[in-house]
Amino acid sequence: MPTTETTALTTALERDYGLPGAVLERLPIGQVTVNYRARFPDRAVLFVKHYPAGADLAAERSAIAQSRLAGEHGVPVATARASLDGQVITEHDGHAISVWEWVEGRTVEDGLNxxxxxxxxxxxxxxxxxxxxxxxxxxxxxxxxxxxxxxxxxxxxxxxxxxxxxxxxxxxxxxxxxxxxxxxxxxxxxxxxxxxxxxxxxxxxxxxxxxxxxxxxxxxxxxxxxxxxxxxxxxxxxxxxxxxxxxxxxxxxxxxxxxxxxxxxxxxxxxxxxxxxxxxxxxxxxxxxxxxxxxxxxxxxxxxxxxxxxxxxxxxxxxxxxxxxxxxxxxxxxxxxxxxxxxxxxx
The missing domain is CATH 3.90.1200.10 (Aminoglycoside phosphotransferase (APH), C-terminal lobe)
Structure with a gap:
């Protein structure tokens, strides 16, 4: 059932990223951002971060740059998808999001082998x-x-x-x-x-x-x-x-x-x-x-x-x-x- 929040996010995905028809599933992970799996009619899957009100978005953009730098040196990282106007984080009507390529895998909760x-x-x-x-x-x-x-x-x-x-x-x-x-x-x-x-x-x-x-x-x-x-x-x-x-x-x-x-x-x-x-x-x-x-x-x-x-x-x-x-x-x-x-x- 869509909520006010998910409706705003699906609108942002279409308007800012050219990604219509998203179906959002909230993921039970993260203590700072609210995170979603976004599924699209063409079967594409993306990861969406919704930042809380008052988040330091300049710092968040800097963090994304760090991820990119590590990726350039061969570290496997998730890739942030830029919006239609080249932004890694978009803001509208009190909602700020970043969109990431989906990476298959799981976190290990019982100690690494x-x-x-x-x-x-x-x-x-x-x-x-x-x-x-x-x-x-x-x-x-x-x-x-x-x-x-x-x-x-x-x-x-x-x-x-x-x-x-x-x-x-x-x-x-x-x-x-x-x-x-x-x-x-x-x-x-x-x-x-x-x-x-x-x-x-x-x-x-x-x-x-x-x-x-x-x-x-x-x-x-x-x-x-x-x-x-x-x-x-x-x-x-x-x-x-x-x-x-x-x-x-x-x-x-x-x-x-x-x-x-x-x-x-x-x-x-x-x-x-x-x-x-x-x-x-x-x-x-x-x-x-x-x-x-x-x-x-x-x-x-x-x-x-x-x-x-x-x-x-x-x-x-x-x-x-x-x-x-x-x-x-x-x-x-x-x-x-x-x-x-x-x-x-x-x-």
Whole structure:
């Protein structure tokens, strides 16, 4: 049944892209944009992103340019289709959309297998090598200083506030009980964050993909068919992006051999970006751990401002928390394995 929103989008597709007769199906993916599969009378299929009101469309256009740049260097990406007047994002009557060629594939929700790990690692290495000389790299990172100096007292206060909100509920459901447990566990280890940061070596920064995670990788079997959802160029720790995918929470929690898996992905990365310093390689798991420990993403939204797909965010919080616990317990072992991987690749 068409809605006011889908009617506006089908009108935009015909008017701005010369694509009449679209039938839109909303997809249950994405926490920022509302996403659709668009089917047309000639059986063509496209992907449509509908941006929320107030979205920074200049930044979104910059992100699309990043995707194109990666594609020019051989990374499999989805292709944004330009409108009839050459725009990658069109705006009319409060609606802004981009239109993309449909790419077959699926996201892997239970941890990448060895072939997929190697594909993901090689693609990320190619992206970093392509972006290393990006003009935006000369600017100061907008978030690195904050990341290196997290406000632990504020984190503790937020955890305490969330615990209070859960405890005040007259009736608690299963997620409330899990939130009480995981928030208490997180509260108990926040004091370790400064020491973990102090143990970091000097690390390199550059322009990154920005959100290189399993949900933004499409696979057809073991073949990586597309890297999706690049962010605007903003230099940050190279080790952050490598560690985030190598020690993806799904792999860390769901696979017993997660250390071997992570090191395998890092090794594949070094095949296409062999110049990454050994210090960055060894530190990537610690950086990933720190990102997890300082984030309340998912549980915070649940109690303060629910997201578009909050059930997914709830499960993501539980997954990320469990991954943080495992990484913290075995960090010394992980870093030793990463050091050996760097040495094998001559770093």
């Amino acid at each position: 060895p072939a997929q790990q190697r594909a993901a690692g090689r693609a990320l290495g190619t992206i970093h090598r392509a972006f290393v000389g990006h003009p935006a790299a000369a600017s100061a990172s907008s978030k690195l200083e904050r990341w290196m100096n997290p406000d632990i007292q504020k984190l503790e206060a937020t955890v305490d506030k969330l615990l209070g909100m859960v405890n005040e509920r007259a009736q608690r459901d299963d997620f409330d009980e899990q939130a009480l447990r995981t928030l208490a566990e997180r509260r108990a280890v926040l004091h370790r964050i400064p020491g973990l940061i102090a143990g970091l070596p000097e690390l390199s920064t550059q322009v990154l993909h920005g959100d290189y995670s399993a949900v933004n990788l499409l696979f057809d079997g073991d073949t990586l068919t597309a890297v999706l959802d690049f962010l605007p160029p903003d230099p940050f720790l190279t080790a952050y992006e490598l560690g985030r995918i190598a020690f993806d929470p799904r792999a860390v929690v769901l696979h017993e051999d997660w250390i071997t898996s992570g090191v395998r992905l890092v090794g594949a990365y070094l095949e296409t970006n062999p110049d990454l310093p050994a210090a960055d390689v060894r530190a990537c798991a610690r950086v990933a751990l720190l990102q997890l420990m300082t984030s309340l993403y998912g549980v915070k939204q649940h109690y303060m401002e629910p997201g578009l797909l909050q059930d997914d965010l709830d499960q993501f919080w539980l997954l990320r928390h469990a991954a943080a616990q495992r990484l913290l317990e075995r960090l010394e072992e992980v870093e030793a394995a990463l050091g050996e991987a760097a040495a094998r690749h001559g770093r």
